[in-house]
Amino acid sequence: MSSVSGELEQQSGLVGRRPTLTEMLGRAARLRCPRCGEGKLFKAWFRMHTECSGCHFHYERAPGYFLGASYISYGITALTITLIFILGRFQFGATANQLIIPLAVLALLLPLSMFRHARGIWMAFDCYFDSSVLADEDRPR
Numbered sequence: 391m392s393s394v395s396g397e398l399e400q401q402s403g404l405v406g407r408r409p410t411l412t413e414m415l416g417r418a419a420r421l422r423c424p425r426c427g428e429g430k431l432f433k434a435w436f437r438m439h440t441e442c443s444g445c446h447f448h449y450e451r452a453p454g455y456f457l458g459a460s461y462i463s464y465g466i467t468a469l470t471i472t473l474i475f476i477l478g479r480f481q482f483g484a485t486a487n488q489l490i491i492p493l494a495v496l497a498l499l500l501p502l503s504m505f506r507h508a509r510g511i512w513m514a515f516d517c518y519f520d521s522s523v524l525a526d527e528d529r530p531r
Contacts, residue, residue: 411518418510423447424517425524431513432506449513451523459512463501466508471497 409417414424423429428444441448450456471493478484501508517523 408521408524409518411514414514414518415511418507418514421506421510423449424510424513431510436505438509451516456509456512458516459505459508462511463504463508466504467497467500470500 409424409427413427417424417427420427421431423431423442423444425447426442426445429439429442429447431438431449433439438449440450474496475486475489475493478489479486
């Protein structure tokens with residue numbers, strides 16, 4: 391290993407220790423690289439960087455890689471809509487007709503607002519559960 395890549399690994403916290411799931415989810419919440427926590431994931435609201443500026447980890451590992459993020463977004467949206475409906479209906483006595491339009495608007499806006507975080511969470515889970523992602527052979531030389 392060259393001294394440059396050794397310094398990069400030390401600066402980015404990649405030496406000898408695998409990040410915990412909590413650390414990776416924290417990085418996802420901050421929209422940072424799941425591997426090192428340094429590089430930003432996004433350069434604009436809907437446009438991602440191709441790789442981390444800190445550790446050069448390629449964000450989109452394969453075509454269609456971020457399809458899993460849509461499942462995360464869907465799950466969070468469905469859970470949120472369901473909980474708000476139950477709370478509104480049974481706690482506050484609202485009718486289904488009173489709830490349908492606000493919940494439909496929320497169902498459209500919530501996935502858009504959490505697009506970036508859903509991708510970050512997806513990457514965090516992928517990096518945590520697929521050990522090859524953080525393996526030495528994946529790192530830049």
